Amino acid sequence: MFTVPITELITKRTSWRSYNGESLNEKHRKQINEFIESDLGTPFGSKPWFTILDRETNKKLGTYGFISGAKRFIVGTAQDTPMGIEDYAYALEKIILYATQIGLGTCWIGGIYDKKGFNDAMGQAGKIPALTPLGYPKDRRTAAKLIRWAAGSKNRKPWSELFFNEDLTVLTKDEAREYATALEMVRLAPSASNGQPWRIYLEGDKLHLHVEPRKGYGSINRLDMGIAMSHLELTLAEQGIKGKWAIEQRETPVKTPYVATWIKAKEKRKSTKNPQTRLVGWLPPYLV
Numbered sequence: 001m002f003t004v005p006i007t008e009l010i011t012k013r014t015s016w017r018s019y020n021g022e023s024l025n026e027k028h029r030k031q032i033n034e035f036i037e038s039d040l041g042t043p044f045g046s047k048p049w050f051t052i053l054d055r056e057t058n059k060k061l062g063t064y065g066f067i068s069g070a071k072r073f074i075v076g077t078a079q080d081t082p083m084g085i086e087d088y089a090y091a092l093e094k095i096i097l098y099a100t101q102i103g104l105g106t107c108w109i110g111g112i113y114d115k116k117g118f119n120d121a122m123g124q125a126g127k128i129p130a131l132t133p134l135g136y137p138k139d140r141r142t143a144a145k146l147i148r149w150a151a152g153s154k155n156r157k158p159w160s161e162l163f164f165n166e167d168l169t170v171l172t173k174d175e176a177r178e179y180a181t182a183l184e185m186v187r188l189a190p191s192a193s194n195g196q197p198w199r200i201y202l203e204g205d206k207l208h209l210h211v212e213p214r215k216g217y218g219s220i221n222r223l224d225m226g227i228a229m230s231h232l233e234l235t236l237a238e239q240g241i242k243g244k245w246a247i248e249q250r251e252t253p254v255k256t257p258y259v260a261t262w263i264k265a266k267e268k269r270k271s272t273k274n275p276q277t278r279l280v281g282w283l284p285p286y287l288v
Contacts, residue, residue, distance in 0.1 A: 001038070002101060006234045009097045010185045016105030018138040019069035028102055032134065035098045036074070042087035043229055043245035043260065050076035050095065051122060052134065058121040066112050070133035074099075074106075075118050077126030083247075083260075085219055088129045089226025093189075094234070096132060105137040108190055108227075110220050130223055156187050157196045163187075166203040168253060176202060182235035189231045191224040192217060198228040199256050205264035207232065208248075210256040225259050232262060 078088035096106045110130040163171040173180045201208040242265040
């Protein structure tokens, strides 16, 4: 699956809006198809479906001028479950990071595209929360410069605005302990308008994810949370830190709406059960 460190891929990934129009070579086409068809795993157990659409055979595909030169798109549908959009974003970000690994350009698009055109091209109905173009960036000579720009701290909120202790004090990197690297990878995650709506509270070996409401963003906020979950769990897994997702009934002074909790697995505890999240029969407040 991943042969390059996740931290390197997250730092390297950037949003490409111009492509050179070349078709994917056979190697890249095979690699990305095999990855999409693999078990992508999701925090809450739903199974988003993805495919690659070719603009050359689907002339009506459009992104309203936002993307130029793209001939292919990765698009899919989310299952109609309480956390289906978060699962979709989690899985699509894994695909995007894999595309980054093999040298392909991508760009999250969460709203400005012809949804009906893409549904018709897929030959099926269903909610398309987001998609990405897929191809070779138009000007690869600027890649190194753009990668440095994308990774720059000045383009992201500071740590002190995103991560906290359970008592609402700012979480320092020393206090974050083994979770510091994963939280930094969350800080670098892409989000709509670079809004970074996630707020994470550390309580022992639990990481509670909350969301900062943004007027007019609705399901886009949910996509951003799924992306953050992907960065968090992929980084922790690479460090050998195992855990699972849960939705808890939290009593907390935190004002921002609660979304979900990542819980570190207890060491030396064997289980034959699937560690995927079990929903507890209620929805986090931000979905109600």
